[in-house]
Amino acid sequence: MKNCLNICLPVLFAVFAVALARGQNDQNEIQITRPVSSLGNTRPIPVSIEGFDSEVTAILKFDLYVQGFTFVSPETAQYQISGSSTGSVVGRVVDRFGKKTLFSRSYNGATLRRQAHALTDDIVFAITGKKGIAQTQIAFKVQASNGNGEIYIADFDGHNYQAVTHDGTIVSAPAWAPGRSALYYNSYKRGNPDIFYHNLTTGERDDIAHYTGSNISPAVSPDGSRVAMVMSESGSPNVWVANANGSHPRKLTSTSEDSSPCWSPDGQWICFATKIHERRVLAKVPAGGGEVQVIRTPGTPNPTEPDWSPDGKWIAFTMQAGEFDICVMPADGSAPPVILVRGEDPSWSPNSRTLIYARRTGGHYVLSLLDVYTKQVKDIHQILGSDSEPAWAR
């Protein structure tokens, strides 16, 4: 009760002060409104697409849909995209309202598919001023029904996939080394859950964590210099940080049920799932060591598998409450999380608005994309088996 008064009085004063200030200026009563979602509800940008063959049209539509565009007739489009794809791709974008051509360009390159992706990146940049994601890559795991699997990489839309491992063992949690063509992942190849570093160019790999217990869930710092992981060598699974080659591992937490570390884009914090005071929560700890701080997720219990957007603004995570739902909240805690779509294990694209995640269907996983502002979702091109644990290269 004493605590109540400690808040009530200052709040009352503050509210009263605001009321007085406002009362000076307008005659209206103060409205009580429900808090608006911090993500808002952005309407997709309407564009038209004409002149390309069906495969190129499909690629343009896929790329643009998951970045918040929708497709209408030329007469009602805000931007008109036209061109051709005989031989190579030629594309042109006209701003219908402004009555001007944003660009007109021809592309050459290995395949029509690559050219089409280059075109959509130019379209996104010309219209939004932001870099597009059509030429980015993902890593994920493909799992067979016996539990064994392999690590794969692919274009962000699931095409041009290739297996990175051929070990016929259990693998999980691929994570890109930023700025390098390399992956970290967990593999049971040596009879224990270990973390490997795998150079994709040379094919060489080292295990960088082979301690007793389970070495799982690698997450690489944004500058590529350090790797966070969950290790249980000390007797309970905790968050550890080591240099990129695995040297000098340091235990960062003593909380009891840690999993899924991820880094803030400034490299200062590691966010992870844990259990504090009997409640499952998200938390963050300074990457150099320090106090663990809870990140509250009001309205979304049992948060897990967080991922911090590259622009620093958002944390996406999985809520486990019977089903699994992808949620997004402001990283500064200034608004509660928003529940977006059924699914698990989100990973942010470099554009900080498209998420890739896994959703369960018929006993296996498929990978899907979500634009968090327009809420548009689309499955990517699926590979055989169960595809899950996606990681978007940044």
Next chain:
Amino acid sequence: MKMMKLVYPMTLVLAVTLAATGCRNHKPVGVTPIPNGQGGQVGELPPGGTMGGNQPGGGQQANMQEFENMTEDRAALANYTIHFAFDSSAIRHSEDANLQSVASALSSDPSTKLLIEGNCDERGTEEYNRALGERRALAARQALAKLGVDPARIRTLSYGKDKPTDPGHDESAWSQNRRDDFVLLHPKTGA
């Protein structure tokens, strides 16, 4: 009078604010420092955990080497698998008899070691389950230590939800899958 018009809505706003935030949570949203009683400070690996981290294939902890060159005997302790409640790594009393049997097997042959494999049902996310399986294996190791087994003879690993014994999608299957399997390890004989 402008002030009179405002008092009623202000009281309402105050009431709503209090109801929404509750009186207990008077810290700013998002930041609650946790006193890290066991030491939030950064800790190095304990002595004996030296690794050649800078060498290719480095990072092998001494303990792991002690478990190499052993053969796995899955049959010996197959009947003593212990099971867990949903989302829990707590050892239930119903499992005491099985743990005692495992402890007896280990004490009857001091040359043996033990591998505990922790598993989960499918109702968790993948990395959460991988950590939960590990906690289940560690809990059994702790329980065996209380029964007199030297924990240095035991290593743990987690399969998360990757190795269910029952592929079904109901509680009957799930309860079978939430388990620790015990694998007896014998030193390899011969030259």
